[in-house]
Amino acid sequence: MILSIGVRPETKLAQEAGLALGERRGIAVNEYMQTSDPDIYALGDAVEVKHLVTGRPALIPLAGPANKQGRIVADNIVLGNTHSYKGSIGTSVAKVFDLTVAAAGANAKLLKASGIEYVASYTHGASHAGYYPDALPLSIKILFAPDTGRLLGAQVVGCDGADKRIEMFEQIIRTGGTVYDLTELEHAYAPPYSSAKDPVNMAGYVAENILAGRVRVIQWREIASLGDETLRIDVRTHDEFVMGSIPGFVNIPLDELREHLDELPRERPIVVSCAVGLRGYLASRILTQHGFTDVRNLSGGYTTWRAATAPLAEPRNQRGGTCGCSAGEAGRQTEPACGPESETSTLEVDACGLMCPGPVLQLKKSYDALKPGGRLCITATDQAFGRDVASWCRMAGAELVSLDTNGGKVRALIRKQTPVAASCGGAQVPASAVPAADNKTIVVFSDDLDRALASFVIANGAAATGKKVTMFFTFWGLDVIKKRQKPAVSKDFMGRMFGWMLPAHSGQLHLSKLNMWGMGSRMMRGIMRRKQIASLEELIHQAIDNGVEMIACTMSMDVMGVQREELLDEVTLGGVASYLDRTDEANLNLFI
Numbered sequence: 001m002i003l004s005i006g007v008r009p010e011t012k013l014a015q016e017a018g019l020a021l022g023e024r025r026g027i028a029v030n031e032y033m034q035t036s037d038p039d040i041y042a043l044g045d046a047v048e049v050k051h052l053v054t055g056r057p058a059l060i061p062l063a064g065p066a067n068k069q070g071r072i073v074a075d076n077i078v079l080g081n082t083h084s085y086k087g088s089i090g091t092s093v094a095k096v097f098d099l100t101v102a103a104a105g106a107n108a109k110l111l112k113a114s115g116i117e118y119v120a121s122y123t124h125g126a127s128h129a130g131y132y133p134d135a136l137p138l139s140i141k142i143l144f145a146p147d148t149g150r151l152l153g154a155q156v157v158g159c160d161g162a163d164k165r166i167e168m169f170e171q172i173i174r175t176g177g178t179v180y181d182l183t184e185l186e187h188a189y190a191p192p193y194s195s196a197k198d199p200v201n202m203a204g205y206v207a208e209n210i211l212a213g214r215v216r217v218i219q220w221r222e223i224a225s226l227g228d229e230t231l232r233i234d235v236r237t238h239d240e241f242v243m244g245s246i247p248g249f250v251n252i253p254l255d256e257l258r259e260h261l262d263e264l265p266r267e268r269p270i271v272v273s274c275a276v277g278l279r280g281y282l283a284s285r286i287l288t289q290h291g292f293t294d295v296r297n298l299s300g301g302y303t304t305w306r307a308a309t310a311p312l313a314e315p316r317n318q319r320g321g322t323c324g325c326s327a328g329e330a331g332r333q334t335e336p337a338c339g340p341e342s343e344t345s346t347l348e349v350d351a352c353g354l355m356c357p358g359p360v361l362q363l364k365k366s367y368d369a370l371k372p373g374g375r376l377c378i379t380a381t382d383q384a385f386g387r388d389v390a391s392w393c394r395m396a397g398a399e400l401v402s403l404d405t406n407g408g409k410v411r412a413l414i415r416k417q418t419p420v421a422a423s424c425g426g427a428q429v430p431a432s433a434v435p436a437a438d439n440k441t442i443v444v445f446s447d448d449l450d451r452a453l454a455s456f457v458i459a460n461g462a463a464a465t466g467k468k469v470t471m472f473f474t475f476w477g478l479d480v481i482k483k484r485q486k487p488a489v490s491k492d493f494m495g496r497m498f499g500w501m502l503p504a505h506s507g508q509l510h511l512s513k514l515n516m517w518g519m520g521s522r523m524m525r526g527i528m529r530r531k532q533i534a535s536l537e538e539l540i541h542q543a544i545d546n547g548v549e550m551i552a553c554t555m556s557m558d559v560m561g562v563q564r565e566e567l568l569d570e571v572t573l574g575g576v577a578s579y580l581d582r583t584d585e586a587n588l589n590l591f592i
Contacts, residue, residue, distance in 0.1 A: 007061050009046035022048035022057045031084040033073045041077060043069035050087035052174060053106040053152050054114040060090045091170045093163050098407055102166035105153030105173040108143060118143045118152055120219060121207050122300025124276040125199030126353065126381070127161035129191035135353035136160045136381045136408040139304075140203050142169070142179070149178040149211050154203075159408025161194075168200045179207035206277070215284050218271055218296040220305040228564055228573045230269045233257075235283040236302070239360060242584065243391040246273060246305055250577040254279045261290050263575070265554070273298040273305070275384075276355070303384055347376040351385075352409065359385045360392055363414075367398060372418040375401070379411050386410045439468040439586040441579070444477035446592060447503055448512035449521050449536065452480045455592045456539035462588075463546035470582040471543070473571075474553035478562050479503045481540070481550060486566045498560045506536050544570045551578055 009026045020036035022028040026048035033041050045061035047069075065088045072083045093102040111118045121142050126135040138158035144151050154169035156162040172181050182204025187194055197205075209215050223246060226232065234241055234249040241251040252260055254274070264270070270292060274280040280297040287295045298305065349366045351359035359380035366376050378389070386405055389412045393400040401413040440462040444455050459469045473481055484505045503509050511520040528535060534542065543550070551574040552567055564573065583589055 007045070009059060009061075011046055014042065014046070024048050024057055024059050026057075026059050028057075031086075032076050032081040033069055033085055034076075034081070041073045043073050049085065051106070051110075052087040052089045054110065054116065056114060058088070058090070060088045062088075062090065062092055064091070089170065089173050091166060093166060098159050098405075099157060100159065100162040101155075101157050102162045103153070103155045104166050104170040105151070106143065107153055107155070111143060111152060116152065117146055119146045119207075119210060119217075120299065121203065121210060121217065122277065122304045123199065123203045123206050124300065124303055124355075125202055126195070126355070127158060128193050129195050130353035130355070132191040133350075133352060134160075134381070134409075137355075137383055138162060138165065138199050139300075139307075140165070140199055141300075142182075142203050142207060144179050144207055144211075146211075149180055149207065151177055151179055151182065161199075165198075165200050168198075179204045179211070183208060206281075209281065215281050216296045217299040219299055220308045223271070223298070223305060226271065230271055231265065233270060233272050233283070234302070235272055235274050235279050239364075240275065242395065243360070243388050244302070244306065246302060248572070249273060250574070250581055252577065254283055257283055257286055260577075261287075263577075264292070266292055269294040269296070271296050271298060274301045276301045276303050306384070306387075345375075346413070347374065349376055349378040351378055351380040351382075353381060355382055358382070360388055363389065363392060364396075367396065367414065367416060370416040372416055375413060375415045377411060377413050379409055381409055383408075383410065385412075389414070439470070439582065441582050441586045441589045442469070442471045443579070443589070443591045444471055444473045444480060445475055446512070447476040447479035447509055449509035449524065450511055450513075451592050452477075452506065452509060453536055453539065455480075455590075456536065456543055458590065459548050460539060460542050460546055463543065463548050468547075468549070468585070469543075470549040470551065470579070470586075472551050472553065472574075472579040472582075474556045475560065476502070478552060478556055478560065478567070479509065480506055480536075481552065481568050481571050482506070482562075482566050483568055492561065496561070498562075502560075506540065509536070540568070544568075549582070551582075553579075 011021060011025065011027055014027045014035070015021065017037070017040065019040065019042075020028045027035060027042045027046050029035055029042055029047050029049070033043050033047070035042050044066040045059075048057040049060060049065070050056075051058035051060070069085055072085050075083045089105045091104040093100060106114070106116070108118065108120065121144070123140045125138045125140070127138055128135050136159040138156060138161060141155045142151065143153040151169070151172050154166065154173065156165045156169070168185060168187065169182075172178075172185070183201055185198070185200055185204070187198045187200070189196060189198070210217055226248070232246070232249040234245050234251050235254040235257060236251070237253050238251060245251070264287075270287060272280045272283045272287070272295065274283070277297060277300055280301055284295045284297045347366060347370065349362055351362040354362065359378070359382050363378050366378070370376060383405070386403060389403065389410070390400055392398070393414060397417050399415040399417055401415050403410070403412050405411075440459075442455055442459060444452065446452070455471065459471055462469045479502055482503075482505045484507060486504075509521065511524060513520075525535065550568070550571045552562075552571050554573050554575050556562070557564075557573075
């Protein structure tokens, strides 16, 4: 474990000499690197210099600035104060295993501390043209002024080309340039070295779109605080979505978005997301040009959100194979992924340079061509593929023999499983005919007490076996999940009418048979108490504790005048798309 927690200047000698210290407790110097004693000069890690972005004194303990200061000090001692040091923006680079991490200018923390407003933008590109071999991913974050577009800071992470890009950013930051300058920055281009529009240019284009009002962005930190009224749409393909998505987002692929415009509520705020931000931008443009007024695009897309929110993984023992593949689980032996040692031939698939979902599509195409027991070794440079391939194998019923990331490349060795006949009602059926999904969904349409009880008994029983259960409450079923103590809400006349005629909460539900003006439901509850059977309200709380997802149909709420404040706090809002998304992962769907 390495803890890199910063440095502080060693100023003991300067203090003993009576020299003045600055506000950051470094040695105070003027533009000629002169201390408070005109006969003493100071330079390097212990001095405070002007930060060219904030304009305030800063400690920048880097070798590059120190060496430049050394030449200036030498000239000034010999020739008089003829050379001045203008300041620094702290351009730095570090190697972290296979990654290069680079930064220039101010980061968000420094800008906040200095009271400087900024806009952040995330983009993801490649080190060079994707069609040229070994294109590796680059992730870029830039910070710029919301009024002028002045570039305030940049950070770049990647396995190749990060150092080159940070120096391009540095030139713009140091000269007080803007994101518009990034779009015009001329770079040396050939496919092995860059793209015709370099990732630095692309960062400028995205920032220009934000400043021009063509798109509004939302940052990954803001996703968790979105209210229930916000509709969240993931416009990636269905295959991408099922391998991982942000909780609360529904999948409407970009190519299908125009077909569903009439189903989307125009009065609600909308957040769109994709893999890296491009398709989300296109989706936001489609929506705004069709009259949707409150649309935001997730900056950096799912790639940024997943990287920023991923839990830290436990270290695991790994053992390399002949193509660099290693075991996906601690202690599991790794088979050779390719080469003459392999007992069977292994299909080599090169998906390097392809961005998501390219590697997964290549994997599916190649896997379908394999015979049972056949193997393929796929190599990709999309860093998300390491997680995607594991999810894909689980869904496809494939065996992930080994997985390794080395030098910015992800290598996975996969074996096609032999279909095993399964028994279904005494008959043998192909394994492919047995549904892989194992979750449960329940549509609760009724507000009858007995039907509500049955719904939650089934839901809790399924949840107790470890299944993911989703309950979709629509029309009369909304009465089941109403609060007993509800705040005052404003309703139109029809909404008030429904409120007068329908049960106010679960305690007022009637039986579907033998209700007898409410006597039947009271008898039922009494018998349940005597027999120590959980009440409906207890079953609802058990469902919440068991992680059962409860979704209220927003269309039914609008029709029946039910407000969000009337429903239980644990209930989320959704539409048919939310429900259908859950059914894709379920092998049981009940309508009660």
